[in-house]
Amino acid sequence: MKYIVGIGGVTNGGKTTLTNSLLQVLPNCCVIHQDDFFKPQDQIAVGEDGFKQWDVLESLDMEAMLSTVKAWVSSPQKFAHAHGVSVQLDTSDTHILLLEGFLLYSYKPLVDLYSRRYFLTVPYGECKWRRSTRSYEVPDPPGLFDGHVWPMYQKYKQEMEANGVEVVYLDGMKSREELFHQVLEDIQNSLLNRS
Ligand SMILES: Nc1ncnc2c1ncn2[C@@H]1O[C@H](COP(=O)(O)OP(=O)(O)OP(=O)(O)O)[C@@H](O)[C@H]1O
Ligand SMILES: NC(=O)c1ccc[n+]([C@@H]2O[C@H](CO)[C@@H](O)[C@H]2O)c1
Secondary structure, rough: OEEEEEEEEEEOOHHHHHHHHHHHOOHHHHHHHHHHHHHHHHHHHHHOOOOEEOOOOOHHHHHHHHHHHHHHHOOOOHHHHHHHOOHHHHHHHOOEEEEEEOOOOOOOHHHHOOOEEEEOOOOHHHHHHHHHHHOOOOOOEEEEEEEHHHHHHHHHHHHHHOOOOEEEEEEOOOOHHHHHHHHHHHHHHHHHHHH
């Protein structure tokens, strides 16, 4: 069985942290990070607000991300080997792919491929605080969070909801351990229901 899990949601919601914990325990499990598909800096549009528009779908090479997902779908075993993931023979009929990123459910060709879609949320204040402690490859200029990052997050989330995309919301204020156990249990139940 091939099982694709989305770990999506707000910036600094804890997506990477949760994904890394799941990767350690799920069998035959590969990962694709959406952040690896950002276009080069000189291809990122500058908005009327003067900010580089990092947090829009057009800043990501989603065609390339989709091709990578399709490569996994066509041969999870080959993909696992190519990415240094060991495949256990006794569980080789179950292959799991984790997709991690902040705009996982806004690109139409990908949206129906998921078996399960998780969406981490944290309130504005916590998100802004966590983001201020981070250093990205391209550092945030002053005002980016309020002027661009948070408004784009709200816009895409509203669109996702208006389009009726079904997601399992996760409260990113819970502890890392609680989130890990909640999602692991949910994935295991969902896998059992499918087999
Ligand atoms: N459950 C949690 N409670 C408190 N802090 C957390 C939790 N999970 C992660 N963090 C912290 O929040 C910050 C963001 O975590 P992480 O990198 O996992 O988020 P992210 O959603 O992948 O962020 P982004 O994709 O925007 O870079 C990190 O400093 C991390 O240590
Ligand atoms: N990884 C990058 O190249 C990059 C550059 C500038 C900004 N970001 C931020 O990453 C977040 C998603 O994880 C988005 O909110 C971007 O602003 C990433």
